Amino acid sequence: MPPGLLTGRTAVVTGAGSGVGRASALRFAEEGARVLCADIDLPTAEETAALIRKAGGTAAAARCDVSREEDVAAALAAAADRFGRLDIVFNNAGVPTPRLGAALEDHTEDDFRRLVGINLGGVFHGCKHAVVRFKQQGGGGVVLNTGSVAGLVAWGGSVYGATKGAVHQLTRAVAIEGAPFGIRANTICPAGMPHTNFMTSGGLDARPESVERAAQRIAATHPLGRAITAEDCAEAAVYLVSDRAANVTGIALPVDGGYVAR
Numbered sequence: 001m002p003p004g005l006l007t008g009r010t011a012v013v014t015g016a017g018s019g020v021g022r023a024s025a026l027r028f029a030e031e032g033a034r035v036l037c038a039d040i041d042l043p044t045a046e047e048t049a050a051l052i053r054k055a056g057g058t059a060a061a062a063r064c065d066v067s068r069e070e071d072v073a074a075a076l077a078a079a080a081d082r083f084g085r086l087d088i089v090f091n092n093a094g095v096p097t098p099r100l101g102a103a104l105e106d107h108t109e110d111d112f113r114r115l116v117g118i119n120l121g122g123v124f125h126g127c128k129h130a131v132v133r134f135k136q137q138g139g140g141g142v143v144l145n146t147g148s149v150a151g152l153v154a155w156g157g158s159v160y161g162a163t164k165g166a167v168h169q170l171t172r173a174v175a176i177e178g179a180p181f182g183i184r185a186n187t188i189c190p191a192g193m194p195h196t197n198f199m200t201s202g203g204l205d206a207r208p209e210s211v212e213r214a215a216q217r218i219a220a221t222h223p224l225g226r227a228i229t230a231e232d233c234a235e236a237a238v239y240l241v242s243d244r245a246a247n248v249t250g251i252a253l254p255v256d257g258g259y260v261a262r
């Protein structure tokens with residue numbers, strides 16, 4: 001078997017208990033990475049790590065609330081201590097607009113603080129501690145963040161979209177500041193993914209027929225004609241964190257079936 005694209009690398013993935021985080025953790029491990037699966041919901045992160053080990057890979061799990069700087073710093077330290085060094089940090093955890101379809105004026109101060117604290121704060125914490133560690137270690141490193149189509153166009157909620165637009169901008173800054181140190185930073189920007197737990201946690205009816213209707217509605221807005229999956233995002237993630245993307249930094253890559261291009 002030829003070596004994988006990520007053989008010998010250590011990766012931390014946040015939000016690894018579900019959706020994009022789980023699919024990416026599995027793909028990173030398949031490509032040879034040792035993965036620390038971090039999530040606020042520890043049992044689901046443990047499930048992802050168990051799936052990786054069952055497939056012959058190397059993984060551990062940690063409870064981590066990305067809105068808490070000390071949790072994020074501890075997760076990155078745990079990965080480096082356990083696996084020798086840290087090479088990849090995928091800041092993926094995020095939460096949706098509360099109450100499906102909430103307009104700007106429907107957001108409470110608590111809604112605002114939660115969205116900003118997790119979606120932007122979590123990425124800030126992950127970028128900051130990745131950069132600190134990469135500089136201490138030497139030899140560069142890779143940051144990947146999950147933004148959203150909602151940070152590129154007005155879709156998916158006003159405050160949610162604002163946090164994601166900020167993630168895209170923070171990533172560009174990390175890319176430019178990190179470049180002299182061999183640190184790359186990019187964002188993936190998914191369109192609506194009805195099959196992860198994201199939309200149902202935001203209020204979409206979780207019955208399969210209702211999720212399928214949402215998938216069809218979303219697919220109809222995509223030039224390529226189907227809704228995005230966690231696996232679509234995981235493929236983009238593998239590329240961006242691998243050496244195949246060695247000269248790619250500062251981009252916000254839509255994974256959206258052509259949605260923002262139309």
Ligand SMILES: NC(=O)c1ccc[n+]([C@@H]2O[C@H](COP(=O)([O-])OP(=O)(O)OC[C@H]3O[C@@H](n4cnc5c(N)ncnc54)[C@H](O)[C@@H]3O)[C@@H](O)[C@H]2O)c1
Pocket residue numbers: 014015016017018019020021038039040041044064065066067092093094095096118146147148149150189190191192193194196197198199201230
């Ligand atoms: N699903 C979509 O429609 C969609 C579209 C565009 C972008 N995104 C983004 O993709 C990312 C992943 O979403 P998903 O669809 O896989 O959602 P998901 O709900 O399936 O998974 C999110 C994971 O993040 C975890 N999480 C939530 N709050 C956390 C916190 N404070 N600290 C650590 N972990 C936390 C959850 O426990 C869950 O395991 C998010 O950043 C989301 O904003 C999703």
